[in-house]
Amino acid sequence: MRREVIFDCDPSPDDAVAFLAAIASPEDLDVLAITTAAGNVPVELTSKNARKALELARWTDIPVYAGAASPLVRSLVTAEHVHGRSGFDGYELPEPEMPLQAGFAPSAIVELVMSRPPNTVTLCCTGPLTNVAIALAREPRLATHLAGIVLMGGSMSEGGNITAAAEFNFYVDPDAAARVFLSGAAITMIPLDCTHQALTTEERLQVLRRAATPVGTAFYHLLEWNKRFDRAKYGWPGGPLHDPTVTAYLLAPELFSGRKVRVDIECASPLTLGASVVDWWSVSGKPPNALVLRSLDADAYFRLIFARLLRL
Amino acid sequence: MSTRNILIDTDTASDDAVALIMALRSPQVRVLAITVVAGNVGVQQGTANALYTVELCASQVPVFSGAAAPLSRPLEDASWFHGRDGLGDRGYAPSARTAQKEFAVDAMVRVIEANPGIEIITLGPLTNLALALRQSSALASNVSRCVVMGGAPCCEGNVSPAAEYNFWVDPEAARVVLRSQLPIELVGWQLSRGSAVVNGREIEEILALGTSFGEFAVYANDTAARAYQTQTGEVGIALPDPTAMAILLDPALSLVSTEHSMDVQIDSGITRGMSVVDKLGVAADPRNRAAWSDVVDRGRKHSVVWEMDIPGWKKALFKALA
Numbered sequence: 001m002r003r004e005v006i007f008d009c010d011p012s013p014d015d016a017v018a019f020l021a022a023i024a025s026p027e028d029l030d031v032l033a034i035t036t037a038a039g040n041v042p043v044e045l046t047s048k049n050a051r052k053a054l055e056l057a058r059w060t061d062i063p064v065y066a067g068a069a070s071p072l073v074r075s076l077v078t079a080e081h082v083h084g085r086s087g088f089d090g091y092e093l094p095e096p097e098m099p100l101q102a103g104f105a106p107s108a109i110v111e112l113v114m115s116r117p118p119n120t121v122t123l124c125c126t127g128p129l130t131n132v133a134i135a136l137a138r139e140p141r142l143a144t145h146l147a148g149i150v151l152m153g154g155s156m157s158e159g160g161n162i163t164a165a166a167e168f169n170f171y172v173d174p175d176a177a178a179r180v181f182l183s184g185a186a187i188t189m190i191p192l193d194c195t196h197q198a199l200t201t202e203e204r205l206q207v208l209r210r211a212a213t214p215v216g217t218a219f220y221h222l223l224e225w226n227k228r229f230d231r232a233k234y235g236w237p238g239g240p241l242h243d244p245t246v247t248a249y250l251l252a253p254e255l256f257s258g259r260k261v262r263v264d265i266e267c268a269s270p271l272t273l274g275a276s277v278v279d280w281w282s283v284s285g286k287p288p289n290a291l292v293l294r295s296l297d298a299d300a301y302f303r304l305i306f307a308r309l310l311r312l
Numbered sequence: 313m314s315t316r317n318i319l320i321d322t323d324t325a326s327d328d329a330v331a332l333i334m335a336l337r338s339p340q341v342r343v344l345a346i347t348v349v350a351g352n353v354g355v356q357q358g359t360a361n362a363l364y365t366v367e368l369c370a371s372q373v374p375v376f377s378g379a380a381a382p383l384s385r386p387l388e389d390a391s392w393f394h395g396r397d398g399l400g401d402r403g404y405a406p407s408a409r410t411a412q413k414e415f416a417v418d419a420m421v422r423v424i425e426a427n428p429g430i431e432i433i434t435l436g437p438l439t440n441l442a443l444a445l446r447q448s449s450a451l452a453s454n455v456s457r458c459v460v461m462g463g464a465p466c467c468e469g470n471v472s473p474a475a476e477y478n479f480w481v482d483p484e485a486a487r488v489v490l491r492s493q494l495p496i497e498l499v500g501w502q503l504s505r506g507s508a509v510v511n512g513r514e515i516e517e518i519l520a521l522g523t524s525f526g527e528f529a530v531y532a533n534d535t536a537a538r539a540y541q542t543q544t545g546e547v548g549i550a551l552p553d554p555t556a557m558a559i560l561l562d563p564a565l566s567l568v569s570t571e572h573s574m575d576v577q578i579d580s581g582i583t584r585g586m587s588v589v590d591k592l593g594v595a596a597d598p599r600n601r602a603a604w605s606d607v608v609d610r611g612r613k614h615s616v617v618w619e620m621d622i623p624g625w626k627k628a629l630f631k632a633l634a
Contacts, residue, residue, distance in 0.1 A: 068446045072383055073484040073578065075606055104447055107418070130446075133384065137443055138415055140380045175384040175484050175578075182386065267384070268579035270602075 003147065003250065004030045004120055006112060009243070010039030010046045010127030012083035013222035016053035018126050018243040020215070021308040023059050028251055032112050032121065035065045035105035039127040039172055040079045041087035043069045049088045051096030057215055057312040060098040067105030067131035071173035079168055082229045090225025091218050106134035110142060118145050122250065125151035126243035128169050133176035136183050143183035150246045153177065154263070154276030155192040156292065163273070167192050170265060171274030178265040187290040189263060190245045191276065194256065194293045198245065199238035200227050204302045215312045244305045245296065255300050258293035262286045316341045317427045318560065319420065323351025323436025324361035325390065325398030326533040331435055331557035332362065333525050334632040336369040338561050344430070345423045346375045347416035351436035351481060352390040353398035355380045361398050363407040368528060378416025379439040382482035390477055393539040400535035420444040424454050431457040433560045435553040437478050438462065442485035445492050452493035461556035462486065463587030465500045465616050470543065472584065476501045479576055480585030486576040491607060496614035497569065499556035500587070503620050508555060509548040514626065518633055526633040558628045559617060565628070568619035575607050589616055
């Protein structure tokens with residue numbers, strides 16, 4: 001069944017791989033739009049990077065809408081330490097020529113979803129959830145009108161990657177994440193526990209290099225640059241390829257395993273701000289609100305995502 | 313003075329309705345839009361109440377419906393105070409008018425950007441205004457005054473020991489607004505207490521005006537007056553939103569105000585929604601950097617109204633209801 005999707009993202013390279021692999025899978029997915037959030041870098045840059053990636057892949061008819069410049073409540077925290085100043089460091093791509101759409105990303109999300117029948121559109125979220133939270137504020141029926149939300153974010157037993165307790169996307173906008181998890185939408189959450197199993201080892205990245213296509217070459221270098229941080233920081237043989245897990249789950253859910261559980265987001269404590277509290281053993285008595293994916297078949301994941309990406 | 317443009321954001325219940333009457337009947341201001349937010353009552357009921365009040369005033373002001381819930385929390389309304397319909401459950405027949413199609417936040421952004429120098433007043437939770445600030449970076453610079461009815465600056469709250477309802481119900485939105493560059497004049501709920509309460513004799517005088525406005529103002533607030541007595545022991549009608557409106561309409565009614573850094577507590581514990589005012593100017597001290605640097609470095613100081621001209625306020629109210 002072909003599914004309509006919207007990618008809400010803060011493009012660094014892994015966000016771009018996520019939506020490009022989806023665009024390259026027209027038999028499975030129809031990408032209606034890309035909406036950009038502030039996160040890895042400010043929203044002006046994420047909006048630019050999204051268009052750079054689309055122009056690289058020559059898919060310039062996908063509309064790109066820019067969203068909120070700062071999180072719902074708090075000041076923006078970015079991740080230049082991982083992705084460089086542009087968010088796309090490591091390979092020079094030309095300044096985009098395709099325009100941004102005039103509308104505000106959350107309004108575009110509401111219009112695209114609500115103008116279609118219920119259970120049609122899936123939101124794919126690979127950045128802070130600011131735009132989604134604002135869209136829910138604009139249209140409370142959005143949550144149940146969506147087919148679902150598949151998001152990369154949070155951490156269960158893996159610890160945090162921006163603070164000891166929190167994963168970056170949830171830490172940047174914990175209030176938005178809290179709103180999304182309380183919304184009643186059908187959520188699939190892919191936390192660090194899952195994405196840290198998917199490392200861009202040299203062997204895996206060589207697939208992109210050997211393809212010797214513009215897309216393959218560009219992402220080889222972009223991901224190679226990214227993994228320097230992870231190698232230095234964690235001593236790993238590669239960086240986690242976080243965001244395309246969202247696309248891979250839509251294409252091949254059998255690669256993942258998880259459980260329907262209760263997830264709540266910490267919004268108060270300075271020590272644990274943005275922590276995703278996953279009730280894995282159902283001890284809270286609260287009803288489940290998310291399918292949390294805890295592991296994946298990493299080899300099959302990379303084969304699938306890079307094969308799709310290299311179609312472009 | 314030439315006619316000033318204003319925009320009113322409201323969670324229209326009994327005291328909001330009186331504030332709307334004051335603005336809509338004032339020759340000093342032109343109300344460009346009324347935007348409604350969930351708060352005292354759900355946003356649909358609040359919108360219906362705003363439309364009813366606009367019709368009562370024979371006004372053509374457009375009414376826009378906005379956020380149905382706080383930024384990141386479920387709505388906890390104040391029907392315990394204002395009645396289920398927000399107007400004391402007296403069975404007022406709904407207005408035949410309808411709200412505009414445009415989402416209130418979009419209308420807010422559009423109207424403010426098209427009318428530089430506009431004055432705005434918020435009478436409810438700050439959800440709509442916070443969303444507008446996130447939508448438009450040009451918003452604050454176009455606003456010349458932003459009167460906020462909310463908070464309990466340096467005093468007890470009305471919904472918890474620490475917090476006033478508008479800030480308590482959506483503390484995140486209150487924080488967004490207070491940390492913005494909007495030129496805020498904070499009118500806390502305490503200004504409507506004590507001798508600002510419309511007492512029994514004054515209620516009789518309002519009814520003796522023999523106007524539909526006076527009658528509506530008194531009876532729609534009947535339930536709220538009883539809840540207020542239970543809450544505070546004070547007898548009469550307390551009108552937080554109309555006191556804020558009076559100060560918007562006539563800034564001279566603010567007798568004592570000072571400028572301070574301020575913030576709102578957004579955790580969910582005993583100080584949820586507390587308005588914290590740096591009255592002694594210690595927020596910039598080194599020991600407070602971790603907690604206050606965002607406010608001190610990026611925010612601006614806002615004006616807090618401490619004392620109001622009570623006879624002047626009553627006069628303004630009577631004039632609006634006459």
